[in-house]
Amino acid sequence: xxxxxxxxxxxxxxxxxxxxxxxxxxxxxxxxxxxxxxxxxxxxxxxxxxxxxxxxxxxxxxxxxxxxxxxxxxxxxxxxxxxxxxxxxxxxxxxxxxxxxxxxxxxxxxxxxxxxxxxxxxxxxxxxxxxxxxxxxxxxxxxxxxxxxxxxxxxxxxxxxxxxxxxxxxxxxxxxxxxxxxxxxxxxxxxxxxxxxxxxxxxxxxxxxxxxxxxxxxxxxxxxxxxxxxxxxxxxxxxxxxxxxxxxxxxxxxxxxxxxxxxxxxxxxxxxxxxxxxxxxxxxxxxxxxxxxxxxxxxxxxxxxxxxxxxxxxxxxxxxxxxxxxxxxxxxxxxxxxxxxxxxxxxxxxxxxxxxxxxxxxxxxxxxxxxxxxxxxxxxxxxxxxxxxxxxxxxxxxxxxxxxxxxxxxxxxxxxxxxxxxxxxxxxxxxxx
Ligand code: HAM
Numbered sequence: 001x002x003x004x005x006x007x008x009x010x011x012x013x014x015x016x017x018x019x020x021x022x023x024x025x026x027x028x029x030x031x032x033x034x035x036x037x038x039x040x041x042x043x044x045x046x047x048x049x050x051x052x053x054x055x056x057x058x059x060x061x062x063x064x065x066x067x068x069x070x071x072x073x074x075x076x077x078x079x080x081x082x083x084x085x086x087x088x089x090x091x092x093x094x095x096x097x098x099x100x101x102x103x104x105x106x107x108x109x110x111x112x113x114x115x116x117x118x119x120x121x122x123x124x125x126x127x128x129x130x131x132x133x134x135x136x137x138x139x140x141x142x143x144x145x146x147x148x149x150x151x152x153x154x155x156x157x158x159x160x161x162x163x164x165x166x167x168x169x170x171x172x173x174x175x176x177x178x179x180x181x182x183x184x185x186x187x188x189x190x191x192x193x194x195x196x197x198x199x200x201x202x203x204x205x206x207x208x209x210x211x212x213x214x215x216x217x218x219x220x221x222x223x224x225x226x227x228x229x230x231x232x233x234x235x236x237x238x239x240x241x242x243x244x245x246x247x248x249x250x251x252x253x254x255x256x257x258x259x260x261x262x263x264x265x266x267x268x269x270x271x272x273x274x275x276x277x278x279x280x281x282x283x284x285x286x287x288x289x290x291x292x293x294x295x296x297x298x299x300x301x302x303x304x305x306x307x308x309x310x311x312x313x314x315x316x317x318x319x320x321x322x323x324x325x326x327x328x329x330x331x332x333x334x335x336x337x338x339x340x341x342x343x344x345x346x347x348x349x350x351x352x353x354x355x356x357x358x359x360x361x362x363x364x365x366x367x368x369x370x371x372x373x374x375x376x377x378x379x380x381x382x383x384x385x386x387x388x389x390x391x392x393x394x395x396x397x398x399x400x401x402x403x404x405x406x407x408x409x410x411x412x413x414x415x416x417x418x419x420x421x422x423x424x425x426x427x428x429x430x431x432x433x
Contacts, residue, residue, distance in 0.1 A: 011117070011125025013311075021326045022314060027110065030130045030153065030308075037149050039108040039132050044088040046112065050078040056087040056292055058263025060203040067115040081114035085131045086264070086289070086305055087296075093135065094298035104136040110310075122280030122312050131286075131307030135293065138302040140241035143268050143288070144248065146306060150272060150284060151250045157313075158322040161276045162283055163251065167258040167269050168238040170230040172291060175266075178229040179205055185223050192219060209257040220257070227256055234267050241268060264289040268304070274312075276319045283316060284308035328380020329359040330424045332402075334372040336388040341366070343392040347413055354417040358424075360385075377402055382427045383420070399423065404430075 008014065015023060031041075050070050057063050069081040082088055089107060093099050110130040117123055134142050147164065154162050169175055183205050190198060194213035201208065209220060230238070245252055252270075260269045269287035286306025293301040317323050335344035348362055361379055363372045369388070376384040386398040386408070399419060400408035404427070411419045 009125070011119035013124060013126070018326060019314075022317070022323050023310065025324050026157075026310065026314065026317070027130065029156065030110075031108075033149060033153050033156070034108045034130075034132055037106070037145070039106040039134075042089060042092060042107045042109050044082070044085065044092055044109055044111075046082055046114075047079050048082055048088055048091065050080040052087050052091055052296070053080055053083060056090065056262075056264050056296060057084065058204075061261055061263055062204075062207075063115060063261060065203070067117055069114050069116060083115045084113055084262070085109050085111075085129055085307060086133060086262075086292075089131075089133050089305075090292055090296055090298070090303070094293065094296055099135060099293060099299050099301045102136075104134070106132070106134045108132040120280065122277050122309075122315055124311060128310040129307040130310060131305060133303060133305035135301050135303045137304070138290075140237055140244060140268070142304055143241050143270075144244040146286075146304065147245060147250060147252075147270065148248055150306065150308075151248075154272070157317060159316060159320055161320060162272050162274050162316065163253070165255040165258050165271050165273060166238075166242070166252050167226075167255055168230060168234055168267050169226065169259065169265055169269055169287075170234040171266060174229045174231045174234065175206070175226075178224060178226050181224040181229075182206070182208075186219065189219050192216075206259045207261065209259050210261075225256060226259075237267055260285065260287060264292045264295075266290045270306070272308075274316050277312060277315055280312060282309070283312050326380065328382070329361045330381065331358065331360040331383050331385050331420065332376035332379050332381035333360065333362045334369065334376055334384050334386045335363050336369045336372065336386075337392075339389045340387040340392040344387055347387075347397070347416075350413075351416060351420070355420055358420065383423060385416075401427075403427070 050068070053068060054064050059065070063083050068083055070078055073079050089109060093105065098105055108131065110128065112126050112128050114126055116125055119125060132146070134146065183201060186193060186201055186205065186208065190201065192215055193201065194211060194216050197208040197211050197213065197216050208216065211217065242254070258269055258271060265287040267288045267290065270285065271282050272284040273281040274283055275281070284306055286304070288302070288304040290302045293299065293303060333344050333348055335341045344362060348360060351360065352358055361381065363375060367375070373384060382401070382403055384400040384402055386400055391397055395413050396410050397413065397416065398408045398410050401423070409419065
C-alpha cells in the first residue's frame with residue numbers, strides 16, 4: 001500500500017459495487033415484506049442526544065457504557081452516533097405526537113448503526129440494520145404476526161440454518177425481584193464467577209445469564225430462575241404466544257437465559273440465530289418494550305420490535321448460497337470508427353426514450369472491433385449492438401446475442417426499439433424459467 005494513503009477507519013466497511021447488487025436486492029425484499037404487513041418507513045437522524053440512549057438502552061449496559069461514539073457538540077451538550085434504531089424511533093414518535101394521532105403505529109427503518117466493539121467477522125463498528133417497531137398493541141397477536149413475518153422472510157430467502165429462541169422477562173417489578181435474588185445468590189459465589197460476570201454483578205447482573213464461561217454456567221444451573229418470578233399476566237401472555245406459534249407451525253425453543261443487552265425490554269424477547277457464522281450468531285433480535293414510550297415522556301403505549309443485521313444476514317445467505325447473481329446491462333454498444341461513434345450516441349439517446357428502463361452501456365475510448373466485443377462480453381450484457389461506418393451510413397445496426405448461441409440480426413434503426421424489446425423480454429423469460 002502507498003505509505004501516504006489514508007486508511008479506512010477500523011471496523012468500518014466500504015460496500016463495493018459487486019456487493020451493492022445483493023444489498024439492494026435484499027433491502028428490496030425486506031421492504032416489500034414490511035410494506036405487505038402495513039409498516040410505513042420512517043427516516044431518523046444518525047445523531048441523537050446522548051441522554052436518549054442512556055435513558056432507554058440503559059446507562060449501565062455495555063452499549064452505553066463502552067460502545068457509543070460520543071462527543072461534545074460545538075454549542076455544548078453531548079451527542080452520540082446512534083447505536084441502534086428503537087430509541088430514535090420512539091423519540092421521533094414523541095416529538096411528532098404520532099402516538100396521540102393514531103393508537104396503532106407500524107414503522108420500519110434502515111441504515112447504519114455505530115458501536116465501538118472489537119471488530120471480527122460479523123461484528124463491525126458501523127453496521128446496518130433494517131428494523132420494525134409496532135406501537136399500541138398489547139396482546140401476543142403482534143408478537144405472533146411479527147415472528148410469522150420474519151419466518152416468511154427467511155423461507156423466501158431460502159435460508160434454513162436459522163432458528164428462533166424466545167423468552168419472557170416479565171414486568172419490571174418481577175424482574176427486579178429476580179435480580180435481587182440472583183445478586184444475593186451469585187454474590188455468595190463471587191470468587192467462582194468469571195471476571196466479566198464479577199463486574200456485571202454490580203452493574204448489569206442479568207447479563208451474567210449470557211456468560212459463555214463454563215464455571216459461571218454451572219453456578220447458574222443452581223441459581224434462581226427468571227421463569228419462577230414471572231407475574232401471572234406475563235406467564236399467560238407468553239404461553240398464549242407459544243401456542244399461537246405452534247398453531248402456525250413456527251418452530252422455536254424457549255431459552256430461559258435469553259435476556260438481551262438492552263434495558264428497555266419487558267415480557268417477550270427473541271433472537272433468530274444461526275450455527276453457520278461462528279460467534280456472531282444473532283441475525284435478528286428484538287422484543288417488547290411496553291414502558292419505554294412513557295419513560296421517554298410520551299403517553300403509555302405498549303410496543304414491540306426487532307432489527308436484523310444486514311451484514312450478518314448477507315454472510316448467512318452467502319454460506320447458504322442464496323446470494324443472487326450479479327446482472328449485466330441489457331445492451332453494450334460496439335461502435336467502430338468515428339462515424340459510428342457519433343451516430344451511436346444519437347441513436348442510443350433515442351433508444352433510451354423509446355425503450356423505457358433500457359440498461360445500456362456505450363463503448364467509450366474507441367478500440368478495435370475485437371477489443372470492443374471483449375469488453376461487451378466482460379460487461380455481462382445480454383446483447384451487443386454493433387455498428388461500423390458502413391452500418392452507420394446505411395442507418396442499420398446488428399444485434400448480437402452474447403449469452404445464447406443465436407444468430408446476429410441486422411436491423412434498421414427505426415425497428416430497433418421493437419427488436420430490443422422482444423429480445424430482452426425473451427432473454428428475461430429464459431433466465432427466470
Ligand atoms: P441488537 O440485538 O442490539 O438489538 O441488534 C440487532 C441486530 O443487529 C443483531 O441481531 C445483529 O444482527 C446486528 N448487530 C448488532 N451489533 C452488531 C455489530 N456490531 N456488527 C454487526 N451487526 C450487529 C437492537 O438493536 C434493538 N434495537 C432491536 C429491537 C428493535 N428491539 C426492539 N425493537
